[in-house]
Amino acid sequence: MSIRTSTVGIDEVRRTCLAALCAAGVPSNHAQTQVRLLLDAELRGVHSHGLLRLPRVIERVRNGVCDPHATGRGAWKGASRYEVDGCHGLGPVVACAALERLYDKVETSGVAVAAVRNCDHLGMLAWYAKQATNRGLILIALTVSEALVHPWGGRRAMVGTNPIAIGVPADPHPFILDMATSLVSMGKIHDHANRGLPIPLGWAVDGAGQPTTDAEAAKGGAIAPFGGAKGYGLGLGFELLVAGLTGCAIGTDVVGTLDSDQPCNKGDLFIVLKPLNDATKSISNYLQALRSSQPADPRSPVRVPGDRGREAQVSRERDEIDIDSTVWSQIEKLAKA
Amino acid sequence: MSIRTSTVGIDEVRRTCLAALCAAGVPSNHAQTQVRLLLDAELRGVHSHGLLRLPRVIERVRNGVCDPHATGRGAWKGASRYEVDGCHGLGPVVACAALERLYDKVETSGVAVAAVRNCDHLGMLAWYAKQATNRGLILIALTVSEALVHPWGGRRAMVGTNPIAIGVPADPHPFILDMATSLVSMGKIHDHANRGLPIPLGWAVDGAGQPTTDAEAAKGGAIAPFGGAKGYGLGLGFELLVAGLTGCAIGTDVVGTLDSDQPCNKGDLFIVLKPLNDATKSISNYLQALRSSQPADPRSPVRVPGDRGREAQVSRERDEIDIDSTVWSQIEKLAKA
Numbered sequence: 001m002s003i004r005t006s007t008v009g010i011d012e013v014r015r016t017c018l019a020a021l022c023a024a025g026v027p028s029n030h031a032q033t034q035v036r037l038l039l040d041a042e043l044r045g046v047h048s049h050g051l052l053r054l055p056r057v058i059e060r061v062r063n064g065v066c067d068p069h070a071t072g073r074g075a076w077k078g079a080s081r082y083e084v085d086g087c088h089g090l091g092p093v094v095a096c097a098a099l100e101r102l103y104d105k106v107e108t109s110g111v112a113v114a115a116v117r118n119c120d121h122l123g124m125l126a127w128y129a130k131q132a133t134n135r136g137l138i139l140i141a142l143t144v145s146e147a148l149v150h151p152w153g154g155r156r157a158m159v160g161t162n163p164i165a166i167g168v169p170a171d172p173h174p175f176i177l178d179m180a181t182s183l184v185s186m187g188k189i190h191d192h193a194n195r196g197l198p199i200p201l202g203w204a205v206d207g208a209g210q211p212t213t214d215a216e217a218a219k220g221g222a223i224a225p226f227g228g229a230k231g232y233g234l235g236l237g238f239e240l241l242v243a244g245l246t247g248c249a250i251g252t253d254v255v256g257t258l259d260s261d262q263p264c265n266k267g268d269l270f271i272v273l274k275p276l277n278d279a280t281k282s283i284s285n286y287l288q289a290l291r292s293s294q295p296a297d298p299r300s301p302v303r304v305p306g307d308r309g310r311e312a313q314v315s316r317e318r319d320e321i322d323i324d325s326t327v328w329s330q331i332e333k334l335a336k337a
Numbered sequence: 338m339s340i341r342t343s344t345v346g347i348d349e350v351r352r353t354c355l356a357a358l359c360a361a362g363v364p365s366n367h368a369q370t371q372v373r374l375l376l377d378a379e380l381r382g383v384h385s386h387g388l389l390r391l392p393r394v395i396e397r398v399r400n401g402v403c404d405p406h407a408t409g410r411g412a413w414k415g416a417s418r419y420e421v422d423g424c425h426g427l428g429p430v431v432a433c434a435a436l437e438r439l440y441d442k443v444e445t446s447g448v449a450v451a452a453v454r455n456c457d458h459l460g461m462l463a464w465y466a467k468q469a470t471n472r473g474l475i476l477i478a479l480t481v482s483e484a485l486v487h488p489w490g491g492r493r494a495m496v497g498t499n500p501i502a503i504g505v506p507a508d509p510h511p512f513i514l515d516m517a518t519s520l521v522s523m524g525k526i527h528d529h530a531n532r533g534l535p536i537p538l539g540w541a542v543d544g545a546g547q548p549t550t551d552a553e554a555a556k557g558g559a560i561a562p563f564g565g566a567k568g569y570g571l572g573l574g575f576e577l578l579v580a581g582l583t584g585c586a587i588g589t590d591v592v593g594t595l596d597s598d599q600p601c602n603k604g605d606l607f608i609v610l611k612p613l614n615d616a617t618k619s620i621s622n623y624l625q626a627l628r629s630s631q632p633a634d635p636r637s638p639v640r641v642p643g644d645r646g647r648e649a650q651v652s653r654e655r656d657e658i659d660i661d662s663t664v665w666s667q668i669e670k671l672a673k674a
Contacts, residue, residue: 078611079416081447110418111450113610138581154639155631166574168581175577177570209631227564233514233642234571236627237503240512240620244475244505244612251623271608273450274415275581283577286588290573294492294546302491305570 005322006329013321014039017054020334024058026068030093037092041124042321045312048187049124051323055330057090057120059260066090066120066264071097080109083246086119088263094119095128095268102272103135115245116268121257126178126309129167132272133174136280140271141165142238147252149182150222152232155209157222158251160266161185162238166305169275170284176306181235183224189215242267342659343666350658351376354391357671361395363405367430374429378461379658382649385524386461388660392667394427394457396597403427403457403601408434417446420583423456425600431456432465432605439609440472452582453605458594463515463646465607466504470511473617475610478502479575481603484589486519487559489569492546494559495588497603498522499575503642506612507621513643518572520561526552579604 014035021031034057042050060066070089074097077083082101086094094116102112122128125141132139145160161182168175184203192199192215204218205211212218225232243250248267256264275283287304295302351372358368371394379387397403407426411434414420419438423431431453439449459465462478469476482497498519505512521540529536529552541555542548549555562569580587585604593601612620624641632639 078443078445078447080449081610106415108415109446110415111448111608112417113448138578140578151627151630151639153633153637154627155633158627158630164571166571166578168574168577170577175574177574179567179570205633209633226567230516230563231567233516234501234503237505237512237514237642240505240507241475241477241503241610243620243623244616245610247613247616247619250619251626271448273578273582276584279581279584282584282587283580286580289588290488290491290495293488293495296490296492296542296546300490302488305574 004325006325007320007322008328009320010039013051013323016331016335017051020054020058020331020337021061021068023335023337024061024068026061026090030068030090033092033096034090037123037127040127040313042323043313044124044126044309046124046126046309047324048185051331052327053121053123055327055334056260058334060120063261065256065260065262070094070119072116072119074098074101074114080105080112082112082114084114084116084119086116089119091120091122092127095122095270096131099128099131099270099272102270103132103137106137106272106274110274112272113245114268114270115242116270117246117248118263118265119268120264122268124178125163125165126167126176126306128270129165129176129178130174133167133169133176136169136275138169138273138275139165139167140273141268142242143268144239144242144248144250144254144266145257146254148186148223149225149232149235150205150209151236152225152229155205155222159225159232159235160239160254161223162235164238168283169280170287171280172284173287173304173310174306175283175287175304176309178305178309181226181231181238183226183231186219186223189218189223193219242269245269341662343662344657344659345665346657347376348656350388350660353668353672354388357391357395357668357674358405360672360674361398361405363398363427367405367427370429370433371427374460374464377464379660380650381461381463381646383461383463383646384661385522388668389664390458390460392664392671393597395671397457400598402593402597402599407431407456409453409456411435411438411451417442417449419449419451421451421453421456423453426456428457428459429464432459432607433468436465436468436607436609439607440469440474443474443609443611447611449609450582451605451607452579453607454583454585455600455602456605457601459605461515462500462502463504463513463643466502466513466515467511469609470504470506470513473506473612475506475612476502476504477608477610479579479606481576481579481585481587481591481605482594483591485523485560486562486569486572487542487546488573489562489566492542492559496562496569496572497576497591498560499572499579501575505620506617507624508617509621510624510641510647511643512620512624512641513646515642516563518563518568518575520563520568523556523560526555526560530556579606582606
């Protein structure tokens with residue numbers, strides 16, 4: 001089953017998305033930030049974090065659980081740590097405001113950390129990592145999701161999909177890692193269910209905690225962590241780091257990252273570091289050596305995290321893009337609301 | 338094939354190890370730090386990082402590539418970043434000196450980072466994480482090893498086994514993650530080769546970059562990253578973070594973590610963070626909920642990173658321990674040198 005797509009000019013996509021957000025009461029500059037993020041994900045081929053998310057964002061604003069005017073209230077706690085109450089603002093709006101403070105601070109402090117709570121979904125973390133590397137800075141970004149992952153050796157969804165992004169400047173292309181600590185995304189499980197396809201054994205357990213190949217049953221169950229016990233340990237560790245610094249909700253108490261009617265209570269953690277001047281050259285050489293090293297499959301060169309998304313983006317950099325037709329008609333309708 | 342062990346009183350083990358180090362010219366207080374670390378690993382059942390390592394440490398001192406007197410020269414660069422030239426000192430001696438500075442600093446700065454280069458092997462990172470959690474602090478520790486891991490989709494050893502430790506305070510037991518980003522350790526490959534056992538397909542490639550089940554052939558090849566492309570991305574990302582902050586050697590240029598005759602040129606990165614007071618309670622409750630959640634196998638309760646090592650340590654907390662007889666006789670000989 002293939003997805004029907006609509007081919008739309010990028011300017012029209014941008015204009016329509018902005019109109020949809022503004023119609024819901026989002027201030028123009030905040031709408032622009034939100035659209036830049038979603039469109040960037042769409043162009044990198046990360047459709048799960050692309051325009052598909054816009055209707056949910058708007059629903060949350062309309063339901064009053066997201067305040068589109070809020071930019072967050074921050075305060076420095078100690079020389080290098082910025083604590084932010086997101087005041088239920090849009091994820092990228094609150095995060096970008098906090099990151100701007102870190103970019104300034106890190107020039108004198110060498111490291112700066114922002115602990116953010118009470119803001120909406122951040123979206124694709126790679127976007128923030130790219131911002132940092134464009135400024136010649138290193139970023140580590142962590143965020144937490146609703147509990148969808150079972151502990152290794154467990155049966156219940158108790159840990160978030162807890163992604164990490166790491167951005168490190170390099171020439172000609174930065175290192176941009178952006179990955180969830182779940183084996184697959186819940187979106188992928190839903191996609192299999194929608195298509196009536198089975199899932200491989202090991203991806204998920206059903207609602208009773210039993211291993212299953214039935215995608216429909218997995219939707220009410222839990223996804224496996226990636227990489228077995230190690231991936232479980234990391235995903236859990238990231239959740240504890242965010243909770244320890246932000247005091248946010250944790251485990252099965254996290255809400256508001258998937259629904260449209262609950263204030264989001266997860267936390268986010270950003271660590272910005274200034275790389276040594278002479279390190280960038282050796283890092284760049286190393287990454288190029290990896291890219292040109294002998295591949296296992298001659299048709300598939302060795303890649304560095306960030307390469308695939310950048311290549312996808314380059315191949316899509318034309319005047320128009322293909323969007324899932326259902327998503328596009330939803331957005332068009334919202335723009336006319 | 339089982340390993341012959343000697344049962345030795347702990348006091349005697351400690352005294353003999355100290356004597357062996359002091360005979361090589363290691364000052365008594367530095368020898369004590371080194372022995373505390375190795376003995377802790379041994380008691381936690383992490384034999385690969387236990388007393389087995391002592392002869393190598395001593396060899397490096399005797400060969401003049403490790404300076405047992407050095408504690409490192411550190412300087413604050415910015416408010417919260419401490420840059421350390423390890424001056425080729427013993428890993429735990431230099432690292433502990435740097436961490437003491439971070440523990441002081443974090444009380445006012447909220448975050449403190451140490452970037453260390455030119456010191457010897459750190460040993461088991463969990464030991465440092467426990468130190469931090471005992472003080473109520475969070476630690477993230479990263480270090481780099483010689484290139485032993487192939488990039489995902491590649492054939493050559495180009496990435497270190499690059500372990501991470503994360504320590505987060507909690508009651509009654511802290512979260513202590515300590516894991517390499519390789520699928521298995523090179524020690525495990527050597528162990529299979531020594532016993533004449535094959536290794537599972539997927540663990541490693543041979544010197545020509547071909548997948549192999551021959552442990553002997555794998556010794557000259559490369560280990561797989563854990564968790565496929567994601568584990569590769571993380572291991573590589575950790576190496577770049579360390580290199581970006583320390584300017585240390587990177588990739589196949591790293592030496593001195595396995596041999597006895599080259600000054601160690603890898604780097605280490607420590608990030609210390611002070612958790613919010615009210616976070617520890619919810620983290621503790623969450624970890625207990627994980628431990629008491631329904632396990633996939635009723636005989637195997639769900640664990641939290643750190644539990645297994647702590648349980649092993651408790652079960653070994655008696656007056657004597659069992660040590661690999663070959664290792665013990667080596668150490669005894671060194672103590673009499």
